[in-house]
Amino acid sequence: MVKPTKVTNSIRAVREAAGVTQAELARRVGVTRQTLIAIEQGRYSPTLELAFQLSRAFGVGLDDLFDYPEE
Amino acid sequence: MVYEERNIWASLIASVVGVAVYVILVLQQAAGGPLTDVDWVPLMLWTIGGSIVAAIVISIVWGILAGMRDPDGVGTSDQRDRDISAMSGRVGQAFTVIAGLGVIVLCAFEADWFWIANCMFFGFAVSSIVGGIASVIAYRRGLL
Numbered sequence: 001m002v003k004p005t006k007v008t009n010s011i012r013a014v015r016e017a018a019g020v021t022q023a024e025l026a027r028r029v030g031v032t033r034q035t036l037i038a039i040e041q042g043r044y045s046p047t048l049e050l051a052f053q054l055s056r057a058f059g060v061g062l063d064d065l066f067d068y069p070e071e
Numbered sequence: 072m073v074y075e076e077r078n079i080w081a082s083l084i085a086s087v088v089g090v091a092v093y094v095i096l097v098l099q100q101a102a103g104g105p106l107t108d109v110d111w112v113p114l115m116l117w118t119i120g121g122s123i124v125a126a127i128v129i130s131i132v133w134g135i136l137a138g139m140r141d142p143d144g145v146g147t148s149d150q151r152d153r154d155i156s157a158m159s160g161r162v163g164q165a166f167t168v169i170a171g172l173g174v175i176v177l178c179a180f181e182a183d184w185f186w187i188a189n190c191m192f193f194g195f196a197v198s199s200i201v202g203g204i205a206s207v208i209a210y211r212r213g214l215l
Contacts, residue, residue, distance in 0.1 A: 032073045032147050
């Protein structure tokens, strides 16, 4: 059921560098802390809308937060 | 554990226990005789009603206990919950369709009401249980 995804993210590193807790970031983008943990651990691919919200929460571009490797 | 996952666990527990209780009661009433002689209507209705009430009660009690530890996240749901719910709906729906086809076949062969009703009952039960298991796995292992 769980299909592998090539999309990786550096949310945890960016969040920790910014000194933001998981609970704080989750509240800011309107998701539960468990959902944020699942995204950080690569167990859930966020929707495009949520991806934009996350990148805007840190004031960075989508490419700075998410990575999709070239074939 | 998030609000929606608790609800799914509550529903899953109630469904599994409800089906088990129903099967035991039907077999007890049959007492080795033909199952079609069992007065299945009250048993089935009480099981369905009891399962619904049990799921609500478990969910409320669990919610109260969870709320004591994490008052902020007690009733919150988000996009991941909706995605998981949609996935489990698709998984469970297959069994409802199979049961529906089974009912048509049983009607075509003029089977006893017992078999027709129970075919649909178990279709709903399996749909709910398999969908619930798929949800729980998605919450624990991920949904990509």
